[in-house]
Amino acid sequence: MRNNLALKVLFISNSLYVFAALLLGPLYAVYVQRIGGGVLLVSVSTAVFYVSTTLFLLFVARWGDMLKEMELMLVVSYIIRGLGFLSYIFIDSALLLILSQVVFGLAESLGTPTFGALFAKHIDKKEEVMEFSDWAMVSNLVMALGTIIGGFIASSLGFNFLFVTIAILCFVSAGWILFTPRQVL
Numbered sequence: 495m496r497n498n499l500a501l502k503v504l505f506i507s508n509s510l511y512v513f514a515a516l517l518l519g520p521l522y523a524v525y526v527q528r529i530g531g532g533v534l535l536v537s538v539s540t541a542v543f544y545v546s547t548t549l550f551l552l553f554v555a556r557w558g559d560m561l562k563e564m565e566l567m568l569v570v571s572y573i574i575r576g577l578g579f580l581s582y583i584f585i586d587s588a589l590l591l592i593l594s595q596v597v598f599g600l601a602e603s604l605g606t607p608t609f610g611a612l613f614a615k616h617i618d619k620k621e622e623v624m625e626f627s628d629w630a631m632v633s634n635l636v637m638a639l640g641t642i643i644g645g646f647i648a649s650s651l652g653f654n655f656l657f658v659t660i661a662i663l664c665f666v667s668a669g670w671i672l673f674t675p676r677q678v679l
Contacts, residue, residue, distance in 0.1 A: 499678050500616035501625060507670040508609055509636045511572055514663035516640030517656055518579070521648050525582065526591065528653065535588050539595045546599025554603045564608055565679045569668045571605030574598075576664030582657045612679060 518525065523536045531539075554567075561567055578597045585591050617625050647656045671679070 498616060498618055498625075501613070501618075503670065503674050503678060504609065504613055504616070505629065505632055507568075507572070507667045509632055510663050510670065511575065511605075511667040512633050513636045513640040514579075514660040514667070515575070516637045517644030517647065517660050517663075519637070519644065520641050521644055521653075521656075524648070525653055529585055529587070529591065531588055531591065535591065539588075539591050542592050543595040543599050543602070546596040547602040548599075550600050550603035551607070554607060558604075558607060558611075563676065565612060565671050565674075565676075567604050568608045568612065569672045571601045571608065572664045572668035572671070574601035574604070576661040576668070579657050579660040579664065583654050616679075 522540075523533075526532070526536045526539065558564070558567060574597060578594055578601060581590075581594050581597070585594060613629065644656060647659060
């Protein structure tokens with residue numbers, strides 16, 4: 495990956511997103527409690543996320559490869575995620591939380607396979623394991639850092655500040671991909 499600009503762009507953009515998402519990650523249950531939910535709502539809303547992701551994946555799998563500029567699907571996923579995190583500021587009921595998880599399911603179905611496809615497209619031959627290992631190491635460290643900083647932000651500045659921060663990082667991830675010259679990706 496040393497000279498692979500495409501992978502560097504993907505690493506940076508997705509690292510920003512992964513960091514952003516993990517700012518909330520383990521605090522999600524605390525957030526759900528704050529809007530009046532409990533263990534069951536955490537479980538149901540998480541299940542809705544996975545089921546909606548799966549259903550949207552049926553469409554993405556069928557039509558995603560037809561897109562000329564696949565990286566734009568990744569941009570859209572980051573934007574939807576950013577808007578989803580901003581919506582948490584306004585959620586005050588179980589129904590709105592469930593609906594937000596459907597939105598996150600859409601974003602996940604657009605983003606995860608697209609990132610994987612772009613990563614696979616640009617991986618260097620004979621360095622596949624090394625480059626996937628590089629990504630695993632980077633993402634694990636970014637997730638660890640995100641969980642620690644997320645706890646600090648939520649406890650000292652509150653959830654609304656946290657959600658705005660996460661959204662901004664999602665939008666920066668989108669911009670990073672959007673403003674990368676098309677010939678790179």
